Amino acid sequence: xxxxxxxxxxxxxxxxxxxxxxxxxxxxxxxxxxxxxxxxxxxxxxxxxxxxxxxxxxxxxxxxxxxxxxxxxxxxxxxxxxxxxxxxxxxxxxxxxxxxxxxxxxxxxxxxxxxxxxxxxxxxxxxxxxxxxxxxxxxxxxxxxxxxxxxxxxxxxxxxxxxxxxxxxxxxxxxxxxxxxxxxxxxxxxxxxxxxxxxxxxxxxxxxxxxxxxxxxxxxxxxxxxxxxxxxxxxxxxxxxxxxxxxxxxxxxxxxxxxxxxxxxxxxxxxxxxxxxxxxxxxxxxxxxxxxxxxxxxxxxxxxxxxxxxxxxxxxxxxxxxxxxxxxxxxxxxxxxxxxxxxxxxxxxxxxxxxxxxxxxxxxxxxxxxxxxxxxxxxxxxxxxxxxxxxxxxxxxxxxxxxxxxxxxxxxxxxxxxxxxxxxxxxxxxxxxxxxxxxxxxxxxxxxxxxxxxxxxxxxxxxxxxxxxxxxxxxxxxxxxxxxxxxxxxxxxxxxxxxxxxxxxxxxxxxxxxxxxxxxxxxxxxxxxxxxxxxxxxxxxxxxxxxxxxxxxxxxxxxxxxxxxxxxxxxxxxxxxxxxxxxxxxxxxxxxxxxxxxxxxxxx
Numbered sequence: 129x130x131x132x133x134x135x136x137x138x139x140x141x142x143x144x145x146x147x148x149x150x151x152x153x154x155x156x157x158x159x160x161x162x163x164x165x166x167x168x169x170x171x172x173x174x175x176x177x178x179x180x181x182x183x184x185x186x187x188x189x190x191x192x193x194x195x196x197x198x199x200x201x202x203x204x205x206x207x208x209x210x211x212x213x214x215x216x217x218x219x220x221x222x223x224x225x226x227x228x229x230x231x232x233x234x235x236x237x238x239x240x241x242x243x244x245x246x247x248x249x250x251x252x253x254x255x256x257x258x259x260x261x262x263x264x265x266x267x268x269x270x271x272x273x274x275x276x277x278x279x280x281x282x283x284x285x286x287x288x289x290x291x292x293x294x295x296x297x298x299x300x301x302x303x304x305x306x307x308x309x310x311x312x313x314x315x316x317x318x319x320x321x322x323x324x325x326x327x328x329x330x331x332x333x334x335x336x337x338x339x340x341x342x343x344x345x346x347x348x349x350x351x352x353x354x355x356x357x358x359x360x361x362x363x364x365x366x367x368x369x370x371x372x373x374x375x376x377x378x379x380x381x382x383x384x385x386x387x388x389x390x391x392x393x394x395x396x397x398x399x400x401x402x403x404x405x406x407x408x409x410x411x412x413x414x415x416x417x418x419x420x421x422x423x424x425x426x427x428x429x430x431x432x433x434x435x436x437x438x439x440x441x442x443x444x445x446x447x448x449x450x451x452x453x454x455x456x457x458x459x460x461x462x463x464x465x466x467x468x469x470x471x472x473x474x475x476x477x478x479x480x481x482x483x484x485x486x487x488x489x490x491x492x493x494x495x496x497x498x499x500x501x502x503x504x505x506x507x508x509x510x511x512x513x514x515x516x517x518x519x520x521x522x523x524x525x526x527x528x529x530x531x532x533x534x535x536x537x538x539x540x541x542x543x544x545x546x547x548x549x550x551x552x553x554x555x556x557x558x559x560x561x562x563x564x565x566x567x568x569x570x571x572x573x574x575x576x577x578x579x580x581x582x583x584x585x586x587x588x589x590x591x592x593x594x595x596x597x598x599x600x601x602x603x604x605x606x607x608x609x610x611x612x613x614x615x616x617x618x619x620x621x622x623x624x625x626x627x628x629x630x631x632x633x634x635x636x637x638x639x640x641x642x643x644x645x646x647x648x649x650x651x652x653x654x655x656x657x658x659x660x661x662x663x664x665x666x667x668x669x670x671x672x673x674x675x676x677x678x679x680x681x682x683x684x685x686x687x688x689x690x691x692x693x694x695x696x697x698x699x700x701x702x703x704x705x706x707x708x709x710x711x712x713x714x715x716x717x718x719x720x721x722x723x724x725x726x727x728x729x730x731x732x
Contacts, residue, residue: 163213163253165701165721167262172697175203175256179266180298183356184281184306185273188244192270196254197235203228208258214240214270215251217603217730218689218700240270247273247606251599251698267697269304269598276306276358279601280497280526281594284309284565285348286576288340293347296566297355303564303594307358307497309437309477310348311565311575313340314361317406318368319375320427328430335402349432360437360477363424365464366416367395367406380450381416383408387452393444408441410449411457411464421471428474435475435496438465442481458485462492469494479530483513490520499562501530501573506657507549507649508627511557511635515611518558523607529554530562532571534580536662541581542569544589545668545725546661549649551593552726553627553659555693556635556647558605560597564590589694596693600700603645603730612636612644615712618720619676621652629654632723636679646679646729648720675720679731680713687732688716694724 177199181192196210207229214222221243226236240252250270256263273279283305285296300308315322315332322332322342331341349359368377385391394405409416424436440461447455461480469476475496480486482503490498498517502510510529517527531554533547547569554561563569567576569587582590597604616634617623624631633649650669651657684707691700705718720727 163255163699163701165696165699168696168699169262169264172265173199175200175264176254176266178302179252179254179268180302181252181268181270183354184301184304185271185276185279185356186242187274188242188246188272190242190272192240192242192252193237194240194252194254194268195235195237196266198233203256203263208256208263210236210238211255211257212238212240213253213255214242215253215599215700216243216248217600217732218687218702221250242270242272245272247278247602249279249598249601251595251700253699265697265699267595267599267699269595269698271304271306271598271601276356277497277525278523278606279598280307280528281305281560281597282307282309282497282499282528282562284311284562284570284575285313286311287338287566288313288344288348289338290341291344291566293344293351297348297351297357300357300564300566301355303591304598305564306356307360308348308352308565309360309362309562310345310433311362311437312336312338313345314363314427316369316402317364318372318377319423320361320363321423321430325426325429333402335397337400337402345431353432358434358475359432360435360475361427361431361433362437362439364406364439364441365420365461366409366411366440368409369403370405370407371403372407377409377419378415381409381413381419382450383410383444383455383457384448384450385446387448387454389448389450389452393447395441408444410455410460412455412460413449417464417467421468424468425472428472433474435477436468436472437499438468438476438478440479440481440485443484458488461485461489465489465492465494486517490517495525497525498527499530500527504658504660504662506627507553507633507651507659508657510550510553510559510659511627514554514557514559518605518609523558523605523609526560526605527558528560528562530570530573531659532573532577533563533569533660534571534662534664535660537571537664538579540664541583542571542586543661543664543666544583544586545654546656546659546664546666547586548589548593548725549651549654549666549669550659551590552649552693555593555597555604556649556726556728558609558637592693592698596691596698599698600691600728603639603643603728608639609637609645612638614644614680614682616646616680617678619678621672621675624651627651627657629657642683642732644681644685644731646731648723648727648729650723650725669725672723673721675723676717677720677729678715678717679729680715681731684714685716685731688718689730689732690721690727691730692722692724692727694726695722700730
């Protein structure tokens with residue numbers, strides 16, 4: 129434990145002494161408390177190409193199979209050892225050593241017996257050690273959860289023809305996805321199953337004329353289940369093709385823009401698609417509900433989906449029923465969703481687009497997770513939405529936002545800074561960002577939405593954020609968190625609690641009576657606080673090192689831990705701190721080792 133002295137830590141000799149004491153405690157080849165940043169190699173991936181697990185999440189007490197792929201296979205012929213640590217916060221719960229001499233494979237597999245604690249995240253740290261020196265290292269997030277609902281990591285699928293299913297799902301597993309939306313896989317929006325239950329079609333075309341193979345769908349579902357990925361089929365709540373009357377759907381069930389049912393509301397589509405309009409129907413109409421659940425039931429009888437991703441279209445303005453009664457669309461959602469849950473007995477994820485209908489449906493027991501497609505706003509409004517949802521759900525089920533980065537751009541590349549600042553905001557505020565799927569990164573609401581290119585650097589950094597999110601999930605989301613009123617100040621830099629431009633955005637949450645989690649997001653160099661950054665002009669932040677922080681406290685802590693997804697592959701380190709008192713109260717002071725986009729401190 130770092131001993132606390134009586135004077136305020138300043139950048140200089142005293143802090144240097146305290147850091148040196150810390151360095152003496154640990155090293156990457158040590159069996160003590162944790163790894164020290166100073167002993168980690170500056171070049172990551174010199175020998176180890178990648179690390180992966182056989183599943184995106186694990187049941188308590190399950191055995192994880194870990195694979196390390198070598199970049200330099202000659203390392204197998206040296207006197208080297210893999211030193212493996214499974215860490216929760218800074219507590220090592222599992223460790224092993226794996227000798228490598230005489231191995232001739234391009235990869236190595238080993239097993240890790242996981243703890244029995246449910247809904248718990250860990251960081252698996254794998255160090256390549258030779259002659260007491262750390263040559264290389266990799267990290268991996270391990271989520272031990274009996275269900276996916278508390279810590280959802282949601283992605284999408286959009287291609288269902290002749291695809292390499294194993295390669296596709298394996299790549300999605302790399303990003304720890306435990307839920308997948310099968311976007312536009314159904315035959316028609318008013319008749320999901322192609323063929324019949326007794327004789328389903330072997331193939332069909334989607335609304336956009338893309339090919340779907342039935343064998344691919346079932347293979348994807350089955351393969352996803354081996355990775356512990358839940359499969360949700362996309363369904364629109366209230367849409368039908370232009371020729372809806374030919375399959376028994378009645379105009380009297382519809383939604384209308386006028387009280388005399390002369391103009392039925394519709395959603396326009398490209399003219400080259402199977403239908404150029406999706407006519408809209410009243411979700412509260414019992415005939416529409418029964419028709420909808422009946423045809424979706426047929427689909428679920430044939431394909432082993434875990435649930436339905438039910439979409440809406442946001443606020444449609446003033447609407448009427450066929451007989452001229454004014455209707456408020458968001459007030460129809462609850463009845464529709466409860467009916468669907470009761471009749472289909474399957475998982476349900478509902479999308480109240482941009483919050484329209486969120487208040488009405490948030491408390492429904494049909495929600496597998498809370499999911500919402502959002503449009504524009506600031507980093508602060510992203511956080512407010514997540515915090516407001518958390519207050520009503522108590523973190524018992526997780527929240528996922530579909531937020532399309534650099535929306536409106538159709539060529540070029542994603543702006544790395546805007547993507548990572550948005551990712552930092554969502555992760556730090558306790559949410560998940562649906563942004564990744566079989567075609568890469570999303571930039572548009574119609575998937576795959578892959579017009580913009582994601583650089584290799586950006587994808588690597590997003591992978592680090594995914595690892596961080598899993599490893600520290602218990603300090604980012606889940607039950608037991610509350611907003612902390614304690615204030616934070618940073619020497620020489622402007623801070624804010626609302627994500628203001630030109631500041632370091634600081635906020636804190638308490639995990640329990642004995643733990644507090646501090647978040648730092650670097651907006652000092654930001655040119656916009658719009659998370660979408662539709663012009664793609666966001667500036668990259670300046671890297672800050674050795675930042676002196678003062679944080680007011682209620683209780684005297686014993687430990688202070690630092691971690692960031694931007695450096696050290698998310699490895700956590702204990703850092704020294706000081707206790708001091710001024711006219712505002714008692715505070716701790718410490719030096720934040722680094723802050724690029726986002727850093728986290730856990731006070732215990």
